[in-house]
Amino acid sequence: MLAGLTVLLLVISAISLTVGASGANLWTALVQILRGEQIGLQESVILFDIRLPRLVMGILVGAALAVSGAVMQGLFRNPLADPGLVGVSAGAGLGAISAIVLGGLLPLTMREGLGYYTVPVAAFLGGWFTTILLYRLSTSRGRTSVAVMLLGGIALAALTGALSGILIYMADDAQLRDLTFWGLGSLAGATWEKVFVAGPLIVLALAATPFLARALNGLALGEAAAAHLGIPVQRMKNISILTVAAAVGAAVAVSGGIGFIGIVVPHLLRLMIGPDHRYLLPNAALLGASLLILADMISRSIIAPAELPIGIVTATLGGPFFLWILLRNRSLLDL
């Protein structure tokens, strides 16, 4: 399975570098370079400054969302859990909206220093802050209550939603369009800087997840049973939540809100290979990355030279497909 998905990811990545609005093709360009011929500036910009960072960012974001989804579902023992549950998405959304609407109020030096990173940075801080707040609220005497976190997450989401609403009301026409497009998500803004800022966070977070796998398996039996098995339940919760907040915060910050991957990829894999997190987590990373790159290829070629926000693609393709899988395997899901 792991090998198959690795091959799938490599193949899709290779295709992704050759597909796009323009006719530029990486392989022809590589052959040209190896022959010592010169390739045009526009072609090199398209390949090395647009498609390549976009591909890398797609892999990172897809893997981050899928793995975080799997960790959350394991941690909350709830098939509906997604990274949104720990408040990351709502908080990141509020951060992004604040930056878009109120960004003009920042001191000029700060605005110039951050440039167009104002929105990603604000989104990341917003997501991180909300998660930490929710975590603090649901932890008392060193014990985090998953139930409080779930319900508290809903309350915080309502609160950040209200604050976002106020900001949306204050926004002008142009800002409203920016908000809408941010919410639909896109990899179109991929740059190497974004990859280098978000990449290490996501990679570090993902690297931590294999160590959670056994504990998440134990947790499936319930918290008490897991503790009896010798699993450090509280420490594991801390690590899971911080990991997810970092990975999803970084992913959402650079690509906006991309739904569906975090829920569907883990479930698809559970149906295919079962619920063992030791296999689920790495496979989720590969499948999430592959699906997101595939969706991105569609998003940028279907109405070329214009581009469809990727959130629309993941939802229109993923929704019906997921329903089909679900109905075919109904019996497997009755827990």
Place this chain on the structure above:
Amino acid sequence: MAQHAMVGPQLPGIARVPMAPGLKATLLAVAMALAWPCAQAKAEEVERVLSLGGAVTEIIYALGEGDRVVARDTTSTFPAEARDLPDVGYVRSLSPEGVLSVAPDLIVATDGSGPAEAIEVLQAAEIPLVTVPEGYDAAAIRLKIETIAEALGVPEQGATLADRVEADLTDAIEAARMDTPPRVLFILSLQGGRIMAAGAGTGAQGIIELAGGVNAMQGFEGYRQVSEEAVLLAAPDVILMMEGAGDHAADRRDVLDHPALGQTPAARADAIVRQPGLLLLGFGPRTPEAVRALSGAFQAARG
């Protein structure tokens, strides 16, 4: 910027380090390929123009340079032949590759085109980009025309067009002047009965004032959802809406049946004016036409 520097200028230095001949040749080739930007001179004659923004496209065609336009954005819907060109998407959410795929040698973009990341990539690709300032009065139209004409290398045509439009506009404004200006409510959308109206600092207020009216909605900037009571209080003599613009389109019937709008002087007199959005809010060569169309309706409502 940095992302360009990363693959560009540093590599020639690396290639000079002693290493296996094969690898060296490869790296050198890569370096040369990536250093190509410096060699590529700016085109003398721009033949492939990408036009971003409805008014920008209108002006290019009005200058008689429409045959040089190879692609447009979604908001460029006039003149009709512009619609046949490839559409690179909404002007504020451009995809860099989509833009590069139409191989423009000049991009003329309305103020606010973006996002910034896309613009930066286009700069890295060394495609000249001219930003056209936005504004909602006669001076702004002249500035737009002159900026675009300059970018296309036809400043004389620009001066001629700007003079013509300005004279035409002055006439239209003169003819539109009224002793008691009508109060005009501009409704951007009427989705689900909720009224999205134009306040200060909008193109809508600009065109209303040029056509001899005053904006009935005061006290806020931009386009806002307004309450039904505020609409009744504003007591507009004329209700102005855009036609044929997707979800902005609101039927006349909706206005008359609306609990608040239906009670306004405008609805009672059936003074509901609908004009194409780009004509009203474009602030380009057709603005005199828009002023005449509106002032006719305003005077009818007043008289």
